[in-house]
Amino acid sequence: MTDRFLRDTVRHRFTAREAVVLRVERVAPPIVRVTVSGADFADFTSAGPADHVRVFFPDPVTGELVAPTPAGAGEDGIVRPDRASISRDFTPLPRVTPAGVELDLDFFVHPDPGPASSWAESAQPGDSLVIVGPRGSKRGPQDIDALLLVCDETALPSASRWVQDAPAGTPIDVIATVSGSGDWVAGYLGAGPRVHVVAPDPSGGAVIAAIAGLEPIAGGVFVWAAGEASSLVPVRRHLRRALGLPPAQAQISGYWRRGVEAFDHHAPIDPFDPDV
Ligand SMILES: Cc1cc2nc3c(=O)[nH]c(=O)nc-3n(C[C@H](O)[C@H](O)[C@H](O)COP(=O)(O)OP(=O)(O)OC[C@H]3O[C@@H](n4cnc5c(N)ncnc54)[C@H](O)[C@@H]3O)c2cc1C
Incomplete structure (x- = not known):
């Protein structure tokens, strides 16, 4: 009975992409849509509904963006920064336009904002981010x-x-x-x-x-x-x-997770009953 739920996985080139904000729009009372693009996005692929990317944000105090860099032109992999960085997971909403691939990132601006929500609330066209992933997609x-x-x-x-x-x-x-x-x-x-x-x-x-x-x-x-x-x-x-x-x-x-900064979604949500 469960065979019908088997899902194909497709691997993608795993890299870090520099993203520039094109537009910012409040698409719903609690949701800010930040549309990004950039030359690195030409081969961006995301075919799975639960795909996620790791988004690296500038330091809210210094404005410095510490983030991974691509392993090499066209290569698979990233070089991690040697200093602490600020990053969170988001769902890419990609779209192919005549100008290239654009991504919408829809940020829920919650009442107790962390760095990601705060960044989204004040984002402006021209701002920079770094986006890593997705590694692959599951349809x-x-x-x-x-x-x-x-x-x-x-x-x-x-x-x-x-x-x-x-x-x-x-x-x-x-x-x-x-x-x-x-x-x-x-x-x-x-x-x-x-x-x-x-x-x-x-x-x-x-x-x-x-x-x-x-x-x-x-x-x-x-x-x-x-x-x-x-x-x-x-x-x-x-x-x-x-x-x-x-x-x-x-x-x-x-x-x-309520009360947890930068929650790691790879941890089992119910440690007493993990998926194997
Ligand atoms: C696979 C995946 C996809 C995701 N896609 C999206 C997406 O498309 N859009 C999106 O908005 N989020 C998405 N998230 C969730 C997002 O990564 C977290 O909400 C993230 O922690 C927000 O970062 P922050 O810096 O704003 O808050 P954090 O610094 O991580 O948290 C600061 C404080 O705020 C609280 N907090 C954090 N998040 C919330 C929240 N959502 N509501 C209320 N309080 C909160 C925490 O309890 C903590 O006390 C996704 C997560 C995963 C794992």
């Missing part, structure tokens, strides 16, 4: 009956990619945890998905109740959940234990 499964996406504001950019990646006509439900009315979420995701907005709930109970309000998750439904790691622990237990969904059918990623 979403294409042999599916329906898609269930669970996200918060930080995972909405990726959710928008899942919506575009799904085979035409796939029924899609999106459970979006956002503060306030969330009346902008459907517009952000575009036509297609049924959007269910829930209020932030560290216990995960609001998301679990929203899942219970949908049709039971059948064998052909692929589930992807991402966002605040602590509140996803009970959601993950519900999907895996109560509903018995195998890991290939329900993929859950912590994108940030």
Whole structure:
């Protein structure tokens, strides 16, 4: 049953690219879209809905941008800086234009802003960043009956990619945890998905109740959940234990953790029940 969820991985040239800000736009009340490009982006590829890039930011005090450099012209690999740098993970939203490849980076500007959110709020055309990755892309499964996406504001950019990646006509439900009315979420995701907005709930109970309000998750439904790691622990237990969904059918990623600066998303979100 889970074979249909097997996903192809494509490797990309792994390098560091210099990015220049072209435009800055507030696309939703809590989200600032920063569009970047540059000569290095000619071969930028990202085909997976959950792809991420590592974005290196200038020091908020000195303005100095400490970041990796490419291993060599056209080569695969990076040279890491010998000093501390400031970097965070973001979802690339790439687009090919007559002028080249542009990337939108949609920053959730949270109430307790770290360096990434602060940078985005004051970004201006002409500002510089360095972007590393993605190393590779995993396409979403294409042999599916329906898609269930669970996200918060930080995972909405990726959710928008899942919506575009799904085979035409796939029924899609999106459970979006956002503060306030969330009346902008459907517009952000575009036509297609049924959007269910829930209020932030560290216990995960609001998301679990929203899942219970949908049709039971059948064998052909692929589930992807991402966002605040602590509140996803009970959601993950519900999907895996109560509903018995195998890991290939329900993929859950912590994108940030409340109270943790520069959260490492490679760490298991539930150390007592890691994926093997
Ligand atoms: C694969 C992947 C893809 C991601 N894609 C995106 C994306 O497209 N857009 C996006 O906005 N984020 C995305 N994130 C999440 C992003 O990397 C984190 O939110 C990041 O920590 C923000 O950096 P910061 O410097 O603003 O805050 P940090 O310095 O990391 O954190 C500072 C403080 O703010 C709090 N905090 C951090 N993030 C949040 C938050 N989101 N909401 C509330 N409080 C927070 C922390 O608890 C901490 O106390 C992604 C993460 C991963 C792993």
